[in-house]
Amino acid sequence: MxxxxxxxxxxxxxxxxxxxxxxxxxxxxxxxxxxxxxxxxxxxxxxxxxxxxxxxxxxxxxxxxxxxxxxxxxxxxxxxxxxxxxxxMLTEKEIYEARPGVWTKHDVAERFGMPREPTQYYPLMKREAWSYRMYVAGYQQAHFNALFDDNGVLDRTMIVVDPLGGDHQSRK
Structure with missing residues (x-):
């Protein structure tokens, strides 16, 4: 026993x-x-x-x-x-492999998952934005954004560094 x-x-x-x-x-x-x-x-x-x-x-x-x-x-x-x-997947290497004009929302989701942040729509640009939190250079907080046209095709990607390190709304 x-x-x-x-x-x-x-x-x-x-x-x-x-x-x-x-x-x-x-x-x-x-x-x-x-x-x-x-x-x-x-x-x-x-x-x-x-x-x-x-x-x-x-x-x-x-x-x-x-x-x-x-x-x-x-x-x-x-x-x-x-x-x-x-x-x-949220590394600069992986993000730079994205192919604007070729990839669709499905391709981005397969690579990075569906966004967990609310999606934004910019009517003047006619672009939907998906956002993901990430680190650049190993420690700097940033957001990776994927923007899609009205046909769901990836238009561009951006990495926006957050100099204050996070969501400013949660600090109020």
């Missing part, structure tokens, strides 16, 4: 440690899980906020920390359901 209890305690401690690592260092934790099945990723990171079916039977799970967090993580799986990659 004692060995069975010790075994269950060991499993519980391992699960808690894995969850703690997953929340503190998600990319590093997931990189060690490459090749693992979807069930292992779900155990470590929980239910994704969104899922997308990609080309060739692959899948992307989005783990968004928006609107107050500054991260959106993507877990990519091959057609067999094995983890092939896990990365933070």
């Amino acid at each position: 004692q060995t069975q209890l010790t075994k269950w305690i060991g499993i519980g401690v391992t699960a808690v440690a894995l969850c703690a690592c997953a929340s503190l260092e998600p990319v590093q934790t997931a990189q060690k899980m490459i090749g693992q099945p979807e069930s292992a990723v779900r155990t470590a990171f929980g239910t994704p906020t969104e899922t997308y079916q990609l080309a060739g039977g692959t899948q992307r799970w989005i783990y968004s920390k928006q609107p107050m967090g500054h991260e959106v993580y993507a877990a990519d799986f091959d057609s067999g359901g094995k983890l092939t990659g896990f990365r933070q």
Whole structure:
């Protein structure tokens, strides 16, 4: 009986440690899980906020920390359901790969998830704006904005650095 209890305690401690690592260092934790099945990723990171079916039977799970967090993580799986990659999507590198005039709202959502901030519409420009909180240079708070024309095609992207570091309305 004692060995069975010790075994269950060991499993519980391992699960808690894995969850703690997953929340503190998600990319590093997931990189060690490459090749693992979807069930292992779900155990470590929980239910994704969104899922997308990609080309060739692959899948992307989005783990968004928006609107107050500054991260959106993507877990990519091959057609067999094995983890092939896990990365933070709100980086300048990822944003600069966006293709104005080509990408649609769906393409932006597949890459960065749906916005968790309220969308804005600018009638004089005839543009809808999606906004995501992010960090630039590793520590500076900023907003990534994707602007779409009335046909839902990406018109432009912008990174706007917030010199005061966040939502000014919450400081009043």
